[in-house]
Amino acid sequence: MIIILLILSVLIGVFLGKFFGDREKFAKNLLIVSAGFLITICLNEVFPEVYSGEHHNIGLWVIGGVLLQMLLENLTKGFEHGHFHDHSEGKNILPVALMVGLFIHAFLEGIPLANEDVILSPYLTGILVHNIPISFILGAFLVKNKKFSASAFLIISIFALASPLGLLLGxxxxxxxxxxFLALVGGIFLHISSVIIFESNKNHNVDWKKIGFVTLGVLLAMTSHLFHNH
Structure with missing residues (x-):
């Protein structure tokens, strides 16, 4: 069931991107909501679990996740943050580099799910919510004339199967x-969500709309947290 949910979250995002990919603001708003959700899951669920035991140098793994994500962004060119407006022309990113970067990212996310026996646990929900806007951007990037090419289907399939493969290998x-691995992914999540949330506006003014979307993501995550604990 978890594998099905992981694949579905990617497919839903991709097909939303196919039909609504020209609405860049919509994609950005989805990303901001997911960032609020993700950082809340990190602070309320992932990090308390990571630091609850006496694991040797566990904090270094969190930092390692942050640094790893910074390296992966050399391949994805900030796809995870919504930096896709220039990529559609193929000038700044290679499909192979994009595929490798997104695969590693999603594969690592799946490993901590190996022994998960709770459907829609907060961590899994965080991945599902995170997958939709990234897949939306991926779908918008890969679609041409409202159709996906054979290479586009290959990239989508690889991304959709990455987390399930991580789960199975785990x-x-x-x-x-x-x-x-949970600490490593926590670092990845922390970096991605922080960049999206704290990315400066043009004039460094207070962006009430962004604050609203982040708050919405936080509230959705808290609802998931409360539901899981009951």
Missing amino acids: KYFNPNLEVY
């Missing part, structure tokens, strides 16, 4: 290592 790892 079942062969020592369960004691799971918390380290």
Whole structure:
């Protein structure tokens, strides 16, 4: 069931991107809501779990996740943050680089789900909410004349299967290592959500609309948190 949800979240985002990809503001707003959701999940769920045990140098894994995401952005050119307006012309990003960067990102997210037995746990919900706007941008980027090429289908398939593959491979790892992968992904989430939320406006004015969307994401995450705890 978890694998199905992971694949569905990508497909929903891709097809939204196919039909509404020209609405850049809509994509940006989706990203901002997901960033508010993601950072709340990190602070309320991921980090408390990561730091609850006496794991040796666990904080270094969180920092490692932040640094890894910075490296991956050399491949994706900020796709995760909504920096896609110039990519559609193919000048700043190669499909292979995009595919590799997104695959590694999504693959690592799937590993901590290896022993997850709760449907729609806060961590899983965070991934699903995070997948939709990224897949929206991916769909908007890959569609040409309202159609997907064979290479576009390949990239979408690879991205959709990345997290499920991480989940399946994670079942062969020592369960004691799971918390380290969770810390790594927590660092990735923290970096992505922080960049989206704190990205400066042109005139550095207070953006009440952005604050509203971030708050909406926080409230949705808190609702998921409360639902999970009950």
